[in-house]
Amino acid sequence: MRVVKFGGSSLADSKQFEKVVAIMQADPQRQVVVTSAPGKREHGDIKVTDLLIRYCQQVQAHAEFSDTVAEIVSRYAEIAEHYQLAAGVLGHIQAELESLATEQFPDADYQMAAFKAHGEKLNGYLLTAVLNAAGSHAVYGEPKTIGLVVSDVPNDAEVQNETYANLAKFDRPDGILVVPGFYGYTEAGRIATFSRGGSDITGAILSRGFNADLYENFTDVDGVFAADPRVVKHPAPIAKMTYREMRELSYGGFGVFHDEAILPAIEGQIPINLKNTNHPTHAGTMIVPEAGFTPQHAVTGIVSSDHFSAIYLHRYLLNKEVGFTLKLLQIFYDHGINYEHMPSGIDDLTIIFDNRQLTPELRTTLCQEIQAKMHPDVLQWIDDYAITMVVGEGMAKRIGLIQRVLTPLVMANVHVTMINEGASQISLMLGTSKTQANTAVQAIYNAFFIPVNQQMEG
Numbered sequence: 032m033r034v035v036k037f038g039g040s041s042l043a044d045s046k047q048f049e050k051v052v053a054i055m056q057a058d059p060q061r062q063v064v065v066t067s068a069p070g071k072r073e074h075g076d077i078k079v080t081d082l083l084i085r086y087c088q089q090v091q092a093h094a095e096f097s098d099t100v101a102e103i104v105s106r107y108a109e110i111a112e113h114y115q116l117a118a119g120v121l122g123h124i125q126a127e128l129e130s131l132a133t134e135q136f137p138d139a140d141y142q143m144a145a146f147k148a149h150g151e152k153l154n155g156y157l158l159t160a161v162l163n164a165a166g167s168h169a170v171y172g173e174p175k176t177i178g179l180v181v182s183d184v185p186n187d188a189e190v191q192n193e194t195y196a197n198l199a200k201f202d203r204p205d206g207i208l209v210v211p212g213f214y215g216y217t218e219a220g221r222i223a224t225f226s227r228g229g230s231d232i233t234g235a236i237l238s239r240g241f242n243a244d245l246y247e248n249f250t251d252v253d254g255v256f257a258a259d260p261r262v263v264k265h266p267a268p269i270a271k272m273t274y275r276e277m278r279e280l281s282y283g284g285f286g287v288f289h290d291e292a293i294l295p296a297i298e299g300q301i302p303i304n305l306k307n308t309n310h311p312t313h314a315g316t317m318i319v320p321e322a323g324f325t326p327q328h329a330v331t332g333i334v335s336s337d338h339f340s341a342i343y344l345h346r347y348l349l350n351k352e353v354g355f356t357l358k359l360l361q362i363f364y365d366h367g368i369n370y371e372h373m374p375s376g377i378d379d380l381t382i383i384f385d386n387r388q389l390t391p392e393l394r395t396t397l398c399q400e401i402q403a404k405m406h407p408d409v410l411q412w413i414d415d416y417a418i419t420m421v422v423g424e425g426m427a428k429r430i431g432l433i434q435r436v437l438t439p440l441v442m443a444n445v446h447v448t449m450i451n452e453g454a455s456q457i458s459l460m461l462g463t464s465k466t467q468a469n470t471a472v473q474a475i476y477n478a479f480f481i482p483v484n485q486q487m488e489g
């Protein structure tokens with residue numbers, strides 16, 4: 032059997048629902064389907080998840096929210112009306128949405144999680160009704176009913192291991208089981224969501240839990256490309272790649288698949304097929320175990336992201352001081368900040384971290400504490416930090432690869448401030464300024480993917 036996940040763009044309106052129904056009905060192996068909330072219908076549109084966040088913020092601020100609720104309801108109404116569903120279906124959706132405003136929650140974070148989750152919950156309910164109206168036998172499976180248990184971090188939850196025992200015991204109904212993505216329930220029975228884009232994670236959990244032969248993840252592109260299509264024009268498609276290549280590239284910024292969705296697939300050794308809802312006959316990208324994989328190219332993909340900041344510390348004889356790093360990381364730990372990378376020299380150390388975790392106040396406190404406890408000769412805060420990652424199973428044993436990566440950067444006048452060859456040996460990390468990050472990706476992409484004669488012409 033297969034678990035199929037449709038992203039928000041695939042479930043954005045009735046036109047997309049038609050494609051989803053056709054895909055589900057084309058293969059009886061597609062027995063479990065995971066829904067996202069309706070996404071963007073066109074460039075500039077607003078995802079239902081973002082409307083729900085606005086709705087929650089308005090409720091929390093005791094502000095007017097009826098326009099927001101009407102806007103959310105209209106997204107579901109267009110689909111329900113297209114399929115001429117019984118009025119009760121839309122009535123139920125509207126009532127559930129409206130009741131959120133008066134429901135009691137333990138705190139504002141759990142309240143936000145519950146609001147957000149309703150985008151996928153109500154779309155799951157709607158898709159169930161649509162599939163039944165289209166002649167399939169579909170049953171709605173609430174994450175609580177099927178046993179999807181998550182940690183009690185309301186907006187960044189992780190799956191708990193007992194989920195897999197629960198899923199193994201769950202008696203799947205005949206026909207299609209429709210499960211909303213993006214959230215589960217804590218031990219205490221509260222809704223908690225994964226991080227943004229987390230419906231991919233639900234699909235992977237169900238694939239492992241139900242021991243699927245294949246996890247099909249449908250989106251709005253023909254698979255994974257060697258670079259983000261918004262950065263490189265018509266990037267080369269990747270026909271096949273490994274789990275760890277996908278994990279590194281998603282982590283690095285390929286938004287097409289959530290980086291935390293790889294682990295359940297690895298644990299269950301479930302192959303993933305990323306496909307296009309708008310072009311379902313295209314083979315898409317297969318993401319497979321490392322064993323038996325033969326890389327076709329030195330580099331599989333190049334990615335950059337610019338949500339980093341760094342703290343640079345310099346102190347003479349730092350290399351001789353036992354416990355310096357420990358003390359420094361303790362400061363980060365005390366403030367609940369995790370770091371991403373830590374390149375170091377004899378007397379120098381840079382800590383690179385995701386700056387989305389920081390407030391301006393926290394930044395000031397961090398600097399003051401580091402100054403007071405570590406007594407560095409130099410402490411520099413660097414906000415203008417982007418990381419470009421070059422990833423490929425084929426990189427490990429290639430002589431001269433670093434030179435092949437760096438030469439086009441020299442030619443493109445990109446200043447590289449940090450180089451870190453990942454311990455995994457399948458990735459190379461480069462620090463640049465934010466403004467040079469896209470140039471870096473384009474230059475490395477051209478060097479590895481465009482034949483030299485075409486580069487000259489271009």
Ligand SMILES: Nc1ncnc2c1ncn2[C@@H]1O[C@H](COP(=O)(O)OP(=O)(O)O)[C@@H](O)[C@H]1O
Pocket residue numbers: 037038039040041067070228249250251252254255256257258259260261284285286287288
């Ligand atoms: N390397 C890449 N290959 C393919 N798509 C990518 C890549 N990097 C970023 N993307 C973007 O990811 C988008 C799909 O992800 P997302 O918007 O989350 O889809 P969905 O709504 O289906 O979950 C694509 O439209 C594309 O713009």
Ligand SMILES: N[C@@H](CC(=O)OP(=O)(O)O)C(=O)O
Pocket residue numbers: 037038039040067068070078080081150212213226227228229230231
């Ligand atoms: N709807 C949620 C979860 C999700 O996975 O969405 P999508 O499949 O559209 O990336 C979000 O916007 O974060």
